[in-house]
Amino acid sequence: MNPQLQTSAPLARNKSEALRSLYNGYAAKLLGYIFEVVQNKTVAEQYLAAVFNEVPNEIEELSKAGVNVLCRLQIIARRKLANFFETLDTETERKAGQNMPWVNNRYIAQMTPLQQQVFLGAYYQCKTTSHIAKELNKTEEEVRKTLNECFTIIRNGRNDERVH
Amino acid sequence: MKEYIDSGILEVFIMGVATDEEVKELMYMKAKYPEVNEALKQLEIDMEKIAADMALAPPPGTWDKIEDEIDDLIRRETYTQPVKFRTDHGHNGYEKTAPPEQFISIESESNHMRLHKSWRWVFAGVFVLGKIFLGFAIYFYLENRQTQQQLQELKTEIRELKKK
Numbered sequence: 001m002n003p004q005l006q007t008s009a010p011l012a013r014n015k016s017e018a019l020r021s022l023y024n025g026y027a028a029k030l031l032g033y034i035f036e037v038v039q040n041k042t043v044a045e046q047y048l049a050a051v052f053n054e055v056p057n058e059i060e061e062l063s064k065a066g067v068n069v070l071c072r073l074q075i076i077a078r079r080k081l082a083n084f085f086e087t088l089d090t091e092t093e094r095k096a097g098q099n100m101p102w103v104n105n106r107y108i109a110q111m112t113p114l115q116q117q118v119f120l121g122a123y124y125q126c127k128t129t130s131h132i133a134k135e136l137n138k139t140e141e142e143v144r145k146t147l148n149e150c151f152t153i154i155r156n157g158r159n160d161e162r163v164h
Numbered sequence: 165m166k167e168y169i170d171s172g173i174l175e176v177f178i179m180g181v182a183t184d185e186e187v188k189e190l191m192y193m194k195a196k197y198p199e200v201n202e203a204l205k206q207l208e209i210d211m212e213k214i215a216a217d218m219a220l221a222p223p224p225g226t227w228d229k230i231e232d233e234i235d236d237l238i239r240r241e242t243y244t245q246p247v248k249f250r251t252d253h254g255h256n257g258y259e260k261t262a263p264p265e266q267f268i269s270i271e272s273e274s275n276h277m278r279l280h281k282s283w284r285w286v287f288a289g290v291f292v293l294g295k296i297f298l299g300f301a302i303y304f305y306l307e308n309r310q311t312q313q314q315l316q317e318l319k320t321e322i323r324e325l326k327k328k
Contacts, residue, residue, distance in 0.1 A: 016231070016234075019231075019234065020227065020231075023227050027226070027227075028219040028221050029212075029215035029216060029218075029219045030215075031219070031220045031221075031222050032215065032218035032219040032220040033215055033218060035220055036218055045222065045223070045226060048226070048230075049226070049229060049230045049233060052230045052234070053230070053233055053234055053237060056234060056237075068178075068208045070208075070211060070212055071180075071208060071211055074180075074211070074215070075179070078180060079180075106217075107214065107217075122175070122181070123179065123214075128181045129172070129176055129181065141172075144171055144173065144175070144176060145170070145172050146172070147172045148170050148171070148172040148174075151175055151207060151210050154210050154213070154214060158210070158213055
């Protein structure tokens with residue numbers, strides 16, 4: 001009998017169970033996030049599968065104490081989605097991809113146009129703050145500060161909901 | 165400390181675009197100052213909240229497909245390559261369930277080809293037939309050479325007899 005198979009089989013089973021558990025806990029949130037970007041259900045599902053195909057290589061990182069699994073999975077998704085923006089062929093598609101008018105989020109609606117541009121760029125379009133700063137002709141510090149303001153708006157919105 | 169928290173560094177970190185130096189600094193600050201740790205936790209809750217707001221349940225059977233793909237990847241002992249999915253913008257899967265023009269291109273750098281097991285009998289047959297033909301070719305070549313030699317000897321004998 002192959003000794004390698006003997007030792008790796010329980011490990012593979014554990015990995016498989018861990019993956020299943022991650023899928024049950026985060027697939028819906030990830031699919032929703034990916035769908036907001038690609039606006040196509042089939043493509044979103046393919047990206048979701050691509051993210052989970054990557055997870056076995058990251059399972060140790062995801063299992064570390066203090067690691068936020070959703071944030072980590074979203075980072076993997078952003079890496080994958082970076083390719084999506086490269087495939088936008090026409091100028092119209094690229095412009096639509098920049099402004100993302102289809103994003104219908106009540107928190108984003110409360111942001112100023114600058115805050116929206118920064119948030120959409122960082123959260124959905126996988127851009128670095130230096131990239132966004134260059135595009136908006138701002139300093140990186142200003143962009144980071146704006147990003148912080150965006151999250152303050154989201155948090156305040158959440159707290160308001162709790163009060164009501 | 166408030167200035168550090170409000171600088172946007174936490175947001176940049178949570179989106180996975182912080183530099184290695186920034187990550188190291190943040191890990192140090194998080195361990196040393198409980199308010200940084202608390203702010204980071206708050207931010208993670210914000211991210212969870214946004215994701216929960218846009219969550220979409222994957223269709224049944226998605227996990228089975230993902231599991232098959234992962235098993236296949238493990239079997240082939242390959243790692244996932246960057247994947248690009250393309251879409252015709254303006255149509256999402258909820259309006260059009262089977263987009264006919266859509267295509268997916270998956271880049272693969274594997275040089276291996278997978279064949280059905282039954283092909284091994286075909287290859288074995290071709291190999292055996294090749295050996296048989298080679299045997300026949302050598303046999304006929306030697307036979308022919310011997311005949312040529314005998315013919316040459318006969319001709320010499322005839323020539324000698326004619327001289328006498």
